[in-house]
Amino acid sequence: MPELPEVETMRRGIARVIGETIAEVQLVASNFRPIGLSPRPSLFVRRLAGRTIRDTGRLGKRVILHLDNDDAIVVEPRMTGLVLLTDPPDYEHLRLGIGFRRKAAPRLWYWDRRGLGSVRLLTSKELEQKVAASLGPDALAITQAELRDRLQRSRRAIKVALLDQALIAGIGNLYAAEILHLARIHPANPCSQLINSQWHRLHGAIGEVLHKAIQCEGSTLSDGTYRNALNKQGGYQNHHRVYARAGEQCPTCQRGTIERTVQAQRATFSCPVCQRKRKK
């Protein structure tokens, strides 16, 4: 489930490879069907040979490694992908390894248990046209006016709209629930019905939740999958207010009991008391 905070933690965690030159690329075939790798393996390896990592970045929920020839490695972890500079949780689900010329440089791994993620090598033009152009403003950079302008005409529920990466980039199922709870907005509330004070609270809650989650290095859920680049668990799961807490008392109002509902085939958690369905 890596969302913005987890992917940002990955990006920061691999900053040490900036300036390193690629010596060798290892594609781990194993018994798995091919990972979402493009271009085809031989070309992928050839185009990376001798390249230097110029910078790291993030586009929504993707980690970007910018190379010295302006190509970019685009890592999309989806549900269970991890970018690591240390030994992975297991060797069975390793997909890709990159070794560097400098002896002291750590090896860069891509590990993915479920294999829904992908690793692509794109030109800067492809990165712009295929990736960046399909994303809305980053959730950490969006202004309150942009947020309202982009979402308020949607006929969908606010939580469903927050998950639409073309409207705002970086928020996933877990953080959407946490953000709406902090903002005291019901997830089923249609975007068109939000009033000014709610847009204000929503914008504030997006920043507050995401910054705190980054500070905690993301959320490691009960399955234990998510890890930072050094294979350490995140800490934000200890701050979750509603996610996976159905039946517990609401931490905001101390009166409501957290409910689990389903929207767009995704589990949603909210407090029926302080996240009222009608506008404020």
Added chain:
DNA sequence: CATATGTCCTGAGAGC
């Protein structure tokens, strides 16, 4: 054009 649904994948946990 906007929105809705089906699909991929593995492993954990429930229920019998």
Added chain:
DNA sequence: TGCTCTCAGGACATAT
């Protein structure tokens, strides 16, 4: 105990 079923949710293809 061992089997089957359900669920978890990223992004995208296809349908409405």
